[in-house]
Amino acid sequence: MLRVVLNGKEYEVEEGKRLGDFFKEVGIEGALGAKLGGKIIDLQTPIRESGELVPIYKRDPESLEIMRHSLSHIMAQALKEIYGKEIVHLGVGPTTEEGFYYDVEVEGTRIREEDLPKIEQKMKEIIERNYPILRRELDRDSAVRLFEQSKGTLQA
Amino acid sequence: LNSLKEHYKLDIIRRIDPQDVISVYEQGDFIDLCRGPHVPSTGMVGAFKLTHIAGAYWQGDPSKPMLQRIYGIAYWDTKELEERLKFYEEVKKRDHRKLGAELEMFIIDEDIGGGLVLWLPKGGIYRKVLEDFWKEEHLKRGYQLVYTPHVGKAKLWQTSGHLEYYRQNMYPPMEMEQEEYFVKPMNCPFHVAIYKSKVRSYKELPLKLAELGTVYRYELSGVLHGLMRVRGFTQDDAHIICTPEQVEDVILETLDFAVQMLKTFGFEDFKVYISTRPPLYIGSEEQWEKAENALKRAVETLNLSYEIDEGGGAFYGPKIDVKIKDAIGRFWQCSTIQFDFNLPERFDMEYVGPDNKRHRPYMIHRAIFGSIERFTGVLLEHYAGLLPFWLAPVQARVIPVSEKHIPYATELKNFLTERHFRVEVDDRKERLSAKIRTAELQKVPYILVVGDRESRKQNRLRQVQKGRRFRN
Numbered sequence: 001m002l003r004v005v006l007n008g009k010e011y012e013v014e015e016g017k018r019l020g021d022f023f024k025e026v027g028i029e030g031a032l033g034a035k036l037g038g039k040i041i042d043l044q045t046p047i048r049e050s051g052e053l054v055p056i057y058k059r060d061p062e063s064l065e066i067m068r069h070s071l072s073h074i075m076a077q078a079l080k081e082i083y084g085k086e087i088v089h090l091g092v093g094p095t096t097e098e099g100f101y102y103d104v105e106v107e108g109t110r111i112r113e114e115d116l117p118k119i120e121q122k123m124k125e126i127i128e129r130n131y132p133i134l135r136r137e138l139d140r141d142s143a144v145r146l147f148e149q150s151k152g153t154l155q156a
Numbered sequence: 157l158n159s160l161k162e163h164y165k166l167d168i169i170r171r172i173d174p175q176d177v178i179s180v181y182e183q184g185d186f187i188d189l190c191r192g193p194h195v196p197s198t199g200m201v202g203a204f205k206l207t208h209i210a211g212a213y214w215q216g217d218p219s220k221p222m223l224q225r226i227y228g229i230a231y232w233d234t235k236e237l238e239e240r241l242k243f244y245e246e247v248k249k250r251d252h253r254k255l256g257a258e259l260e261m262f263i264i265d266e267d268i269g270g271g272l273v274l275w276l277p278k279g280g281i282y283r284k285v286l287e288d289f290w291k292e293e294h295l296k297r298g299y300q301l302v303y304t305p306h307v308g309k310a311k312l313w314q315t316s317g318h319l320e321y322y323r324q325n326m327y328p329p330m331e332m333e334q335e336e337y338f339v340k341p342m343n344c345p346f347h348v349a350i351y352k353s354k355v356r357s358y359k360e361l362p363l364k365l366a367e368l369g370t371v372y373r374y375e376l377s378g379v380l381h382g383l384m385r386v387r388g389f390t391q392d393d394a395h396i397i398c399t400p401e402q403v404e405d406v407i408l409e410t411l412d413f414a415v416q417m418l419k420t421f422g423f424e425d426f427k428v429y430i431s432t433r434p435p436l437y438i439g440s441e442e443q444w445e446k447a448e449n450a451l452k453r454a455v456e457t458l459n460l461s462y463e464i465d466e467g468g469g470a471f472y473g474p475k476i477d478v479k480i481k482d483a484i485g486r487f488w489q490c491s492t493i494q495f496d497f498n499l500p501e502r503f504d505m506e507y508v509g510p511d512n513k514r515h516r517p518y519m520i521h522r523a524i525f526g527s528i529e530r531f532t533g534v535l536l537e538h539y540a541g542l543l544p545f546w547l548a549p550v551q552a553r554v555i556p557v558s559e560k561h562i563p564y565a566t567e568l569k570n571f572l573t574e575r576h577f578r579v580e581v582d583d584r585k586e587r588l589s590a591k592i593r594t595a596e597l598q599k600v601p602y603i604l605v606v607g608d609r610e611s612r613k614q615n616r617l618r619q620v621q622k623g624r625r626f627r628n
Contacts, residue, residue, distance in 0.1 A: 020196075032200075033193045042193030048177075058232060067201050068230045070194045074201065075228065077186035090188065091164045091214060091223045098240060099204070099229035103212050105164075111224050116206040119226070123204070130199030131183040135192060143169050143178045147162040147189065 002050040004036070016046040023055070031055035032063050040065060044135035065095050070133060071123070072100040078122035079104055079111075164214060164223075165189045202232035205241060216378075246484050252536035253382040259541055259598055261532075261549065262383065271380040271387030273529055278549035281578060283528065285547055287368055290392055290417075290525075297413055299366040299394060304346035306370065310336035315502055316345040325373045343369035344496075344521060347395040348503045356507040361517065362398035362406050368528065369393045383533035390528040396520040399507070400446065403518050407450040407493065408457055411476060414491040414524045415458060418480055421535060422544060425481035428455050428462035431469040438472055439497030447495045447518070448474045472498035482538040490531060494521045541599040551578045553595045557588055557607035564611040568604065 001012045006026065013022055019034055020043030033042040035054040040062055041047075056062045072093035080088045083106045091103030104111075111119075138146070168189060172178055181190045183198055195201060206228045214220040229244070231237040248254075256262045261279035264272065275283055291301060310329060313319045318326065322341060329336040340346070347365045356363065370390045379385050398406045415426065430451050433444045451474060455462045462476075469475060473495030479487040496519045499505070506514040525531035535543065545551060552572065556565040565581045572579040582591045588605070595603045 032195055040193050043196060044194075045179075045192055064202075064231065066193045067195055067232065068228075069190075069192070070198065071201050071204050071228060071230050073181060073183065073186070073188055073190070073194070074198055075206070075226065076188060077183065079226075080186060089162060089164055091212075092168070093188075093190075096227070098231075099207070099227065101225050101227045103164075103214070103223040103225050105221065105223045111209060111226065113209055116209075116226075120204075120206050126184070127198050127201060129184065130197050132197045133181055133183045133194045135179055135181050135194070137177050137179045140169060140172070140174065140178060143180070143189065144166060146180065146187070147165040147169065 002047060004047065004050060004053045006053045006055070013047050015048060018046055019043050019053075022047060028055055031057055032066050035062065042066060042135070044133075046137075068095040068100040069093075072102045073133070074123050074126050075100070075119065076102050076104070077126055078119050079106065081126075082119065082122055083109060162189075167214075202230055203234040203237040204228050204230035205237060207241075207244065243484065247537075250484070250537040250540045251382075252384070252533040255536045255541040255599075256382065259536075259549065261536075264382070269387070270377050271375055271385070273383060273386060273388065279532075282532075282543070282547055282549045286528065286532075289420075290368070291366075293413075293417060294364075294366045294394070297364075297409070299364040302347065302350055302365050302367050304343060304350070304367060304369060305340075306372075307337045307339050308345065310338060312345050312349075313338050316348075316499060317502060318342070318345075325375075327372055327374060339372045340369075341371050341373045343367055343371065343391065343393045344395060344499060345503070347393075348499055348505060348519075351395075351397055351505060352503065356397075356517075358399055358507055358509050358515075361507060362396050362402050364394060364396045366392075366394040383529040383536075386527075386529050389530065392523050392525045392528065392531075394522050396522065397505070397507075397517045398520070399509070399515070400518060403446060404450045404453060406518075406520065407476075408454040410493050410520065410522050411454045411460075411478075412458060414478060414493070414522070415460070417524045418478070418490065422538070423480040423482075426460055427479040427481070427487055428460045429465050429468075429477045429479070430455065430462055431465040431475050431477070432467060433474060434467045434469055434471060436471055437469075438501075443497055443518075444474060451476050451493070470494070472496050480534070482534065483540070486537075488530075488534045490526045490534070491524050492522060492526065495519070496521055542601070543599065545601050548599070548601050549578065550580050550598070550600050552580075552602035552604055553598075553600045554579060554581045554604045554606060555588065555591045555595065556581070556583065557605060559583075559585075561606050561608075561611050565606050568606060 002015050004011050004013050011026065019041055023031055023043065033040055033056045035056060036047070037049050037051045040056065056066065072095070076090050076093060087107035089105040091105070093100065093102035169178065178189070179191060180187055181192060181194055206226060208227050210225045210227070211222045212225040213222050229237065229240055231240065259278055260276050261282060262276055263274050264270065265274055268274065294301065310319065318341065326341050327339045329338050347367070350365060351363060368390050370388065372388045375385060375387050380387065396406055396410065418426070430448070432448050437444065455476065475492055475494040477489060478491035479489050481487050500516050500519050505517055505519065507517050509515045554565040554569050556562045562581070562583050565583070569579045569581045582595065584591065592603060
């Protein structure tokens with residue numbers, strides 16, 4: 001059992017419980033994630049350490065980091081839809097002080113600044129589709145297989 | 157196999173600690189290796205805008221492939237996003253690299269080398285005005301101007317400690333007559349040599365040696381940026397050597413000088429930082445305390461608000477940093493006042509006190525602008541290119557309405573030039589509006605259009621002199 005402190009109260013949490021499930025149990029609503037041990041975890045991330053849990057709401061600056069991170073994925077997805085899944089190769093896509101970036105390589109194409117509105121448009125479509133963003137954890141071998149295989153979707 | 161060719165992702169997976177959890181995030185048919193965190197669904201993001209694209213080597217390693225880095229800005233609130241975008245628009249407009257080219261002030265020529273600035277004639281005259289002012293102000297305050305060479309023997313840099321502690325920032329040595337020389341990354345050892353060129357009495361102190369000293373420091377090519385981050389630059393350097401009793405007055409005077417100078421250039425808002433003794437230091441605790449107190453007392457006397465960076469000082473002494481706020485709210489590091497307990501020891505600097513005994517002086521490095529290059533970059537961005545009248549490379553441009561007005565335009569130009577104004581005539585065969593446009597683009601403070609009326613009248617120049625026709 002882990003011990004977490006939330007709003008001054010201590011709770012016992014079983015290791016691996018998802019943050020969102022824990023928040024539901026203790027009646028925390030509207031949070032997008034939490035700070036735990038110097039890191040930001042989202043609602044789907046399993047709690048794996050004891051410590052103080054500070055919920056992150058939209059009004060907290062840390063919430064921007066969560067949202068910007070998702071935007072970098074949405075941009076990557078948009079690029080794959082526009083240029084083709086198999087010719088867009090993704091590097092890293094972190095957040096920055098005011099936004100995000102993604103390092104990408106598009107085989108045979110050089111993306112130009114004029115292409116940005118088109119990419120933005122595709123991103124807006126993906127936002128409208130409102131896909132659930134799902135976290136999965138896997139071992140190294142399955143991860144390697146996943147990023148080598150052609151479809152790029154996780155085989156259950 | 158490998159048909160997705162997410163080889164960069166595979167590269168990352170291989171470097172993940174086997175103990176660590178590997179996680180992926182999936183949305184629709186898109187899946188990405190990622191530690192998170194993320195919002196629960198794609199519909200829950202805020203307002204965003206893709207801003208620009210840059211090149212980025214995989215893992216920052218120039219031997220690896222270059223990827224395209226696509227940048228975006230994002231906020232929850234559309235209004236906030238728009239404000240930030242407006243700010244960046246403003247930043248772009250004020251980019252000193254763009255302005256430097258438009259104003260024909262400087263260029264960086266890749267055939268010469270990255271981070272090595274060529275000052276064009278317009279930049280040259282501006283720089284002369286700036287440097288003359290700087291020198292005059294220093295002479296007024298009892299500084300003595302010196303000039304020192306660009307290279308010095310290895311032994312000098314050995315004694316100063318630069319070869320031991322600063323070598324990674326220095327250009328490689330050159331050999332001459334079996335002797336190694338280094339291009340200077342700092343002026344200090346030369347100023348110390350000037351101090352030591354004779355026996356110094358306490359009566360000569362504080363000795364204030366000033367030099368616009370050009371130094372060269374190695375910087376990674378990737379971080380070079382216009383005039384702001386360069387490999388060769390001219391420090392507005394001074395070294396003040398004083399007795400322990402003089403420390404407090406010297407620091408107050410030096411900080412006051414710096415602030416007065418910066419105000420002259422139109423900066424009103426300052427952030428001052430005092431960095432104090434780090435865990436590893438040289439010199440005595442007593443020296444540090446004396447120095448730190450002098451720094452604090454000076455900022456307090458001048459009513460400057462300051463922050464203390466506890467333990468953030470260099471190992472050889474505490475310092476004051478002054479940052480200036482520009483027109484769009486950005487802060488730029490300019491002035492530094494830095495104690496040095498190291499060089500006086502290393503070079504065995506001394507003065508003869510009233511007791512006829514030899515004593516170790518205090519030594520202070522200081523720069524007001526930081527460097528001419530960087531300060532010019534800051535000025536250009538602060539003023540969006542429209543430099544104050546006294547600094548403008550061209551203060552007025554005379555534009556004749558037609559060809560027949562050129563003689564009068566030239567006469568007017570000569571009249572003003574004799575009176576030490578920097579004036580040009582635009583006698584190109586262009587339309588008046590095009591000429592005005594050029595002058596505006598080049599941020600010339602005064603545009604003097606002359607036509608029939610001006611040319612016809614007698615004694616027009618006398619009227620100009622009286623200021624009657626000198627409209628803004």
